[in-house]
Amino acid sequence: MAKLRRGVMMMYSYVTQWCGQDERCHRLQLPDLLISPMQHCTKVPLLLHNIGRYTLDPAEQQMLTESLKTLETSLGWQSVSFADTSTPDR
Numbered sequence: 001m002a003k004l005r006r007g008v009m010m011m012y013s014y015v016t017q018w019c020g021q022d023e024r025c026h027r028l029q030l031p032d033l034l035i036s037p038m039q040h041c042t043k044v045p046l047l048l049h050n051i052g053r054y055t056l057d058p059a060e061q062q063m064l065t066e067s068l069k070t071l072e073t074s075l076g077w078q079s080v081s082f083a084d085t086s087t088p089d090r
Contacts, residue, residue: 012030015030016029016030019033041075042075044071045068045071045072045075048064048067048068048071049068051064052064052065052068
């Protein structure tokens with residue numbers, strides 16, 4: 001297990017160095033690059049809510065409501081997990 005963890009840490013170190021040196025990353029660090037997709041994910045509930053406002057079929061509204069609840073639950077867990085990993089232990 002320690003050997004696997006060491007390998008993961010070496011790979012993480014390599015990727016963070018690569019991100020800092022590659023011109024396509026615009027000198028952003030790996031955590032900066034991971035935030036952008038998360039920000040896009042948080043817009044999906046707003047989109048589903050707006051679609052639901054214009055949906056007339058009750059069955060489709062029910063499906064949108066269930067999807068919205070599931071997505072909000074998932075995003076809630078992701079944000080808690082992300083906050084736990086991005087906050088350094090003091």
